[in-house]
Amino acid sequence: MSQVNGYPTARDNLPNSPSLATNRADRRIPPPKQLMPNKPVPPPPTTNAAAGTSQPFDVLIIGSGLAGMSLALRLAENQKVALLTKGELLDAASAWAQGGIAAVLDDSDSAENHIRDTLVAGAGLCNEAAVRFVVENGRRAVEWLVAQGVPFTMDESNHAELHLTREGGHSHRRIVHAADATGRAVQKTLVQQLKSHPNIEVLEHRIAVDLITSKRLGRANENRCYGAYVLDKASGRVVTIDARFTVLATGGAGKVYLYTTNPDVATGDGVAMAWRAGCPVANMEFIQFHPTCLYHPQAKSYLITEAVRGEGGLLKIPGAEERFMLAHDERAELAPRDIVARAIDFEMKKRGLDFVHLDISHKSPEFLKEHFPNIYAKCLSLGIDITREPIPVVPAAHYTCGGVVSDLRGRTDVDNLYAIGEVSCTGLHGANRLASNSLLECLVFSEAVQHDIAAQAAPSFPVLPDWDDSRVTNADEEVIISHNWDELRRFMWDYVGIVRTDKRLERAMHRINLLKSEINDYYASFRVTNDLIELRNLVQTAELIVRSAMARKESRGLHYSLDYPATLPSAIDTVLKP
Numbered sequence: 001m002s003q004v005n006g007y008p009t010a011r012d013n014l015p016n017s018p019s020l021a022t023n024r025a026d027r028r029i030p031p032p033k034q035l036m037p038n039k040p041v042p043p044p045p046t047t048n049a050a051a052g053t054s055q056p057f058d059v060l061i062i063g064s065g066l067a068g069m070s071l072a073l074r075l076a077e078n079q080k081v082a083l084l085t086k087g088e089l090l091d092a093a094s095a096w097a098q099g100g101i102a103a104v105l106d107d108s109d110s111a112e113n114h115i116r117d118t119l120v121a122g123a124g125l126c127n128e129a130a131v132r133f134v135v136e137n138g139r140r141a142v143e144w145l146v147a148q149g150v151p152f153t154m155d156e157s158n159h160a161e162l163h164l165t166r167e168g169g170h171s172h173r174r175i176v177h178a179a180d181a182t183g184r185a186v187q188k189t190l191v192q193q194l195k196s197h198p199n200i201e202v203l204e205h206r207i208a209v210d211l212i213t214s215k216r217l218g219r220a221n222e223n224r225c226y227g228a229y230v231l232d233k234a235s236g237r238v239v240t241i242d243a244r245f246t247v248l249a250t251g252g253a254g255k256v257y258l259y260t261t262n263p264d265v266a267t268g269d270g271v272a273m274a275w276r277a278g279c280p281v282a283n284m285e286f287i288q289f290h291p292t293c294l295y296h297p298q299a300k301s302y303l304i305t306e307a308v309r310g311e312g313g314l315l316k317i318p319g320a321e322e323r324f325m326l327a328h329d330e331r332a333e334l335a336p337r338d339i340v341a342r343a344i345d346f347e348m349k350k351r352g353l354d355f356v357h358l359d360i361s362h363k364s365p366e367f368l369k370e371h372f373p374n375i376y377a378k379c380l381s382l383g384i385d386i387t388r389e390p391i392p393v394v395p396a397a398h399y400t401c402g403g404v405v406s407d408l409r410g411r412t413d414v415d416n417l418y419a420i421g422e423v424s425c426t427g428l429h430g431a432n433r434l435a436s437n438s439l440l441e442c443l444v445f446s447e448a449v450q451h452d453i454a455a456q457a458a459p460s461f462p463v464l465p466d467w468d469d470s471r472v473t474n475a476d477e478e479v480i481i482s483h484n485w486d487e488l489r490r491f492m493w494d495y496v497g498i499v500r501t502d503k504r505l506e507r508a509m510h511r512i513n514l515l516k517s518e519i520n521d522y523y524a525s526f527r528v529t530n531d532l533i534e535l536r537n538l539v540q541t542a543e544l545i546v547r548s549a550m551a552r553k554e555s556r557g558l559h560y561s562l563d564y565p566a567t568l569p570s571a572i573d574t575v576l577k578p
């Protein structure tokens with residue numbers, strides 16, 4: 001794989017560090033005898049130092065993507081909410097979404113159509129109840145956003161209606177969008193409301209280290225979550241945030257791979273934290289590789305939205321400028337993403353190409369500038385005029401279909417702990433996500449969690465121990481973090497990418513074991529930093545991806561194995577239990 005391809009190298013990320021030292025983590029917590037069992041609310045005065053308050057929050061939401069922000073706004077009417085995020089509020093995949101949000105809004109469309117398209121993309125592995133639940137709540141989710149003031153693009157011929165675009169795998173036009181920067185428009189609208197809401201405490205530049213659970217505290221008679229230990233990046237201190245309910249809305253894990261469309265914050269933290277807390281994790285082998293990421297040395301993780309193909313963009317071999325998708329699938333450029341990504345990967349490997357072309361220059365300049373203003377401007381800034389020439393593109397890791405197992409209320413296996421958005425595995429996506437279903441999932445499940453929390457009495461609350469770092473020192477050699485980060489992402493790309501084999505997976509697992517042991521030692525000896533926390537989570541997530549891939553003895557959806565090219569007659573989820 002060429003390195004001069006416009007993708008981030010490991011150094012482009014905030015490097016992270018290694019793996020989980022379960023022992024270490026346990027050692028940082030005082031023994032359970034320090035706890036006051038089931039002390040009723042309100043809790044002790046030393047809590048929630050990060051927020052400067054002595055009260056527990058009703059709800060701690062970890063993550064400020066669409067899942068986290070929409071939930072915070074919904075809950076804040078009646079609850080006191082802490083919204084925690086690693087960077088600034090807009091540092092999230094949600095703000096990067098270009099294409100839009102899928103929902104049935106047109107009379108010629110129907111919920112049954114959307115359900116069918118989702119099930120087809122999911123290659124037999126979707127949970128039909130979850131699909132139906134999300135699709136049937138789709139219209140209300142979009143209406144909620146409209147009510148918040150999101151400036152969606154309106155239909156040119158009927159200004160009272162939203163413009164609907166079409167994307168790969170969708171049988172109908174059903175994608176609402178704000179030009180080609182939907183996520184940004186949505187998130188910016190929500191941020192305005194969040195920041196001024198009296199019941200929402202926004203805690204930026206704080207990274208959750210681990211969940212505080214009864215298991216961790218040695219409270220054998222419960223299986224509950226009480227909040228999280230959180231590193232305040234400015235002070236370097238780890239503080240305790242107690243909450244009656246905790247919600248993981250931490251997004252995906254694209255940063256496990258060398259080439260990804262995801263922002264730097266997508267390091268699998270929620271999956272790793274939930275796993276350590278005792279939650280089952282499912283279908284982690286299904287990583288969606290977006291087929292068309294811009295190939296240019298100065299473009300970091302810049303995605304060319306599916307809508308370009310939806311509006312007629314054609315994939316071609318550079319030089320010959322011949323289309324190739326028809327040789328791979330009768331739906332050609334509109335085939336589901338896994339098929340398109342594999343076809344590009346196949347053509348690139350067969351012909352020794354660094355990229356292929358995505359050509360939409362046959363459309364009028366006016367059309368392109370109106371529908372894809374950001375892509376037009378971005379490409380032009382790099383010397384590519386999409387009204388006259390094709391765009392060089394390659395596939396890159398894009399979406400984590402698997403995640404923390406959660407039900408239709410967003411509940412996980414640990415009481416009072418929820419998981420929503422990309423971190424979760426609800427069964428909606430099955431073995432492959434249908435384009436633009438993920439933002440929809442964030443919205444539908446934030447509403448479900450709001451209802452579930454509202455229906456419960458506030459639980460009693462114990463005194464939580466402070467984080468103990470009295471036996472660790474500051475790190476002496478940070479190079480181990482950047483080196484291990486680099487190594488991990490590279491071998492995950494090479495061995496656990498679009499096409500897999502048993503041997504490649506074994507190689508990857510061997511390296512993961514070595515890295516884990518190094519990172520555990522490091523974690524046990526030094527104070528936590530943002531990079532160390534993230535790398536520890538990345539390695540944990542990589543292990544779960546490889547273990548899941550090894551367990552699947554077939555090819556299905558996004559998981560393609562040369563050793564098991566056939567799809568088995570029955571579709572079974574890969575569920576790993578801690």
Ligand SMILES: Cc1cc2nc3c(=O)[nH]c(=O)nc-3n(C[C@H](O)[C@H](O)[C@H](O)COP(=O)(O)OP(=O)(O)OC[C@H]3O[C@@H](n4cnc5c(N)ncnc54)[C@H](O)[C@@H]3O)c2cc1C
Pocket residue numbers: 062063064065066067068084085086087089091092093094095096097098099100101102182183206207208209249250251252261262263265266269270303398399420421422423435436437438439440442
């Ligand atoms: C370039 C791009 C384009 C996309 N386009 C579309 C599209 O058009 N339509 C669509 O439906 N989907 C799209 N997707 C997918 C979609 O954007 C994501 O699936 C969705 O935004 C996930 O939302 P989320 O709220 O679950 O997580 P995110 O939006 O990723 O937010 C996660 C949040 O968690 C925070 N966080 C993570 N770990 C921690 C921690 N340990 N402590 C504190 N905070 C933490 C992060 O800082 C971030 O704020 C796209 C994705 C990308 C990358």
